[in-house]
Amino acid sequence: MKISLIIIATLLLNGCLGMPKSVTPVDQFELDRYLGKWYEIARLDHSFERGLSQVTAEYSLREGGGVTLVNRGFSEANSKWQEAEGRAYFVSDSDEGYLKVSFFGPFYGSYVVFDLDKQGYQYSFVSGPDSSYLWLLSRTPQVKPEVMQRFVRMSQERGFNTDELIWVEQ
Numbered sequence: 001m002k003i004s005l006i007i008i009a010t011l012l013l014n015g016c017l018g019m020p021k022s023v024t025p026v027d028q029f030e031l032d033r034y035l036g037k038w039y040e041i042a043r044l045d046h047s048f049e050r051g052l053s054q055v056t057a058e059y060s061l062r063e064g065g066g067v068t069l070v071n072r073g074f075s076e077a078n079s080k081w082q083e084a085e086g087r088a089y090f091v092s093d094s095d096e097g098y099l100k101v102s103f104f105g106p107f108y109g110s111y112v113v114f115d116l117d118k119q120g121y122q123y124s125f126v127s128g129p130d131s132s133y134l135w136l137l138s139r140t141p142q143v144k145p146e147v148m149q150r151f152v153r154m155s156q157e158r159g160f161n162t163d164e165l166i167w168v169e170q
Contacts, residue, residue, distance in 0.1 A: 016109040016129040017091060017100055022158040023114045023127045025098035031067070033121045034113075035059045038137040040073075040168045041123075042151065044160070046133070048084070048103075051077050053169040057137065062087060069101065109133075115154055123147050125154060134160045141170035 019025070040055035049055065052073030062068045067088040075082050086103035088111060090096070097113030110133075115125035123143055126135040136143070136151045152162045 016107070018129050019098070019110050019112045019127060020131045020159060022131075023112055025096050025112050025114060026116045026118070027096055028118065029095050029097040029113060029116070030121075031094065034124070035061065035067070036139075038124065038139060039141045039170055040135060041138050041143055041148070041170075042134075042136040042165045042167050044132060044134045044164055045166055049073065051075055052082065055168050059088075065089070067099070069103075071103075114158070115150075123151075125151055127158075127160075131159050131161070134165075 036059060038057045038059070040057065043049060043055075052075055055071070055073035058070045058072075060068050069086040069088055070083060071086070072081060072083045074080075084103050086101055088099040088101040091098045091100050091110075097116065099111040100108040101111045102108045110127070110129040112127040113124055114127055117123045122139045124135075124137040126137060127133060134155055136148070138147070152165070156162050
């Protein structure tokens, strides 16, 4: 009985660590270059970000390993800033853009970088555990049209519903 509960708990806690079959994490990922502030340019809608504008994500090294994430956005409905702090760790190799992220205790979700400006680390395409999670992040509040077009094309090719994208007001 105890073993069954442990197996079920393990499956539940790690159940969101997959990725869409059509998504492959980037290789030669360099965490040190990824750290810092990113602006959310586009996303698929989720309750935890619903109605937020001026969304940013800031990544820094955690003492003892891993990454601290601070996500911040402005809620027009509440006329105030909302902030959430989380932590992330690599799922496998540290040079693969595949991390597990938690904002809520022991529960982790996937953070999969599937495209990245490897030369300048100026934009990043990120998926979650399934095709309902998708983000375009940039080092600047705006991106060139060709980056947006690449994001939409690559996301469509991977089965994401790009008709539902929210283009975030920065």
